[in-house]
Amino acid sequence: MSDELLGLTAAEQAARIEAGDVSAGEVFDYWRGRAAGDEVGSYLWVADETPDDAGTLPPIAVKDLFCVGGVPSMAGSRILDGYRPPYTATSVRNLQDAGVRVLGKTNQDEFAMGSSNENSGFGPVQNPWDRTRVPGGSSGGSAAAVAAGTAPWAIGTDTGGSIRQPASLCGIVGMKPTYGAVSRYGMIAFASSLDQCGPLTRDVTDAAILLGHLQGRDPCDSTSLGIPGGVPLPTAERLDGVHFGIWGMEEEGLEPGVAERVKATLAQIEELGGSVEKIELPHAKYGIPAYYVIAPAEASANLARYDGVRYGKRSGNGDLTSLYEQTRHDGFGEEVRRRIMIGTYALSSGYYEAYYGTAQKVRTKIAEDLSAAFAKVDFVVSPTSATVAFKLGERTQDPLAMYLSDYFTVPMPLAGIPAISIPCGLSEGLPVGFQIAGPAFSEARILDTAHALEKSIGFDGVPVG
Amino acid sequence: MNELNLEGVEPTSHVVDLTNVLREDMPRPSLDRETALEQAPDATDTGFRVPSPGAS
Numbered sequence: 001m002s003d004e005l006l007g008l009t010a011a012e013q014a015a016r017i018e019a020g021d022v023s024a025g026e027v028f029d030y031w032r033g034r035a036a037g038d039e040v041g042s043y044l045w046v047a048d049e050t051p052d053d054a055g056t057l058p059p060i061a062v063k064d065l066f067c068v069g070g071v072p073s074m075a076g077s078r079i080l081d082g083y084r085p086p087y088t089a090t091s092v093r094n095l096q097d098a099g100v101r102v103l104g105k106t107n108q109d110e111f112a113m114g115s116s117n118e119n120s121g122f123g124p125v126q127n128p129w130d131r132t133r134v135p136g137g138s139s140g141g142s143a144a145a146v147a148a149g150t151a152p153w154a155i156g157t158d159t160g161g162s163i164r165q166p167a168s169l170c171g172i173v174g175m176k177p178t179y180g181a182v183s184r185y186g187m188i189a190f191a192s193s194l195d196q197c198g199p200l201t202r203d204v205t206d207a208a209i210l211l212g213h214l215q216g217r218d219p220c221d222s223t224s225l226g227i228p229g230g231v232p233l234p235t236a237e238r239l240d241g242v243h244f245g246i247w248g249m250e251e252e253g254l255e256p257g258v259a260e261r262v263k264a265t266l267a268q269i270e271e272l273g274g275s276v277e278k279i280e281l282p283h284a285k286y287g288i289p290a291y292y293v294i295a296p297a298e299a300s301a302n303l304a305r306y307d308g309v310r311y312g313k314r315s316g317n318g319d320l321t322s323l324y325e326q327t328r329h330d331g332f333g334e335e336v337r338r339r340i341m342i343g344t345y346a347l348s349s350g351y352y353e354a355y356y357g358t359a360q361k362v363r364t365k366i367a368e369d370l371s372a373a374f375a376k377v378d379f380v381v382s383p384t385s386a387t388v389a390f391k392l393g394e395r396t397q398d399p400l401a402m403y404l405s406d407y408f409t410v411p412m413p414l415a416g417i418p419a420i421s422i423p424c425g426l427s428e429g430l431p432v433g434f435q436i437a438g439p440a441f442s443e444a445r446i447l448d449t450a451h452a453l454e455k456s457i458g459f460d461g462v463p464v465g
Numbered sequence: 466m467n468e469l470n471l472e473g474v475e476p477t478s479h480v481v482d483l484t485n486v487l488r489e490d491m492p493r494p495s496l497d498r499e500t501a502l503e504q505a506p507d508a509t510d511t512g513f514r515v516p517s518p519g520a521s
Contacts, residue, residue: 180481222486314506320516360476416480
């Protein structure tokens with residue numbers, strides 16, 4: 001039975017548990033063994049024993065930045081080395097209430113700042129498809145664990161693409177829900193007006209199941225709303241009458257092999273009865289500059305709390321000023337320090353309007369572009385990433401090249417809308433992601449559409465056993 | 466971004482149309498002191514300990 005589990009989706013494993021073919025404890029045991037044998041650096045912590053109450057569904061790999069009571073939760077940062085929070089994030093608690101147990105905590109870019117997982121304070125993650133390449137980021141550990149078969153499913157967070165881009169680079173499904181769909185309580189904050197929790201899974205059905213359990217209004221997060229009507233299981237097999245708008249195919253830097261797979265997917269949409277037209281998002285190209293003002297600005301405020309007083313690491317030579325300075329110098333990595341400085345500058349008196357104010361207006365223009373698109377089409381589609389997984393080290397010396405990794409994924413969080421990435425084939429032997437975005441709270445329709453397309457694409461999602 | 470004409474454009478500070486989400490002002494349990502101090506690098510029985518701000 002055990003090795004059979006590797007070939008099953010989480011939903012299929014849940015069905016075996018329910019049928020009594022295997023117990024939830026045996027399933028947890030199996031995945032604990034798989035996770036302990038992880039060879040690509042996906043995990044920062046793996047459960048050391050199977051809980052007495054192993055729940056009713058397969059266990060989950062959780063991105064490190066989710067607080068889980070009594071379990072190391074460090075957001076991939078040395079400044080929180082050894083931190084074990086006294087409470088559990090609402091999203092994780094919702095999963096626990098649904099019968100899902102925590103299998104382990106996954107590696108990530110420090111405080112979710114990065115697109116390659118190379119900014120982790122605990123070392124990089126390798127892409128299971130090619131270990132000389134990055135898994136994407138910032139939820140790189142979660143994506144790699146699902147792709148490598150060391151977790152049945154996982155959750156991550158997406159601020160500018162941190163679920164969808166690693167899902168794309170690792171050949172799995174990743175979804176960023178509408179802002180407010182899932183509570184942010186207990187998620188170690190990066191950029192609070194953008195951060196959103198979502199699933200990373202082998203297929204679209206697993207994503208729908210997880211999202212259904214994750215979503216909900218939470219009194220502890222006043223920006224949370226849940227998803228009206230919940231998340232029904234996707235069933236669609238046809239796309240008759242569904243209208244898609246494709247954008248970004250002329251972007252500089254879009255790899256020919258990626259463009260080819262995306263075009264083939266558009267042809268499949270038409271075969272399934274859908275229609276495709278080219279659309280323009282005139283302000284999409286301003287997404288990256290706006291994002292790299294707004295996100296660092298919010299991060300600079302959010303990360304002020306790491307001062308070595310109440311939790312985490314403390315450095316210094318005995319006086320209070322050096323405690324603050326040295327703790328933050330020693331604890332934060334280079335990219336986090338860079339963004340705190342950019343963000344602090346962007347918010348400083350006299351510059352606020354020129355930087356943060358301008359970026360917020362650009363944000364409005366991007367949201368208006370998308371609203372205008374949804375007046376014409378049901379969904380906006382594009383490549384998830386302009387490239388397949390790049391080499392470890394390839395973009396670390398060039399922050400701007402790294403920032404452009406999120407070109408296709410940044411407009412959606414800026415507008416607060418949901419989007420999914422599904423694998424649509426290989427280029428140069430590496431996975432390509434296809435992104436489907438819809439209006440706010442259209443999760444059920446996006447999942448249905450992705451389900452129909454996934455069946456038609458027939459991507460073989462398990463690379464390494 | 467400076468090449469755009471943004472005159473009269475409203476800034477987006479928040480994407481969800483929500484205003485003033487309030488709850489009843491009801492007391493509820495919170496972390497006890499011992500738990501709250503558990504993760505501190507340095508603490509007394511009653512609070513976090515740091516070097517005196519007056520010391521140089």
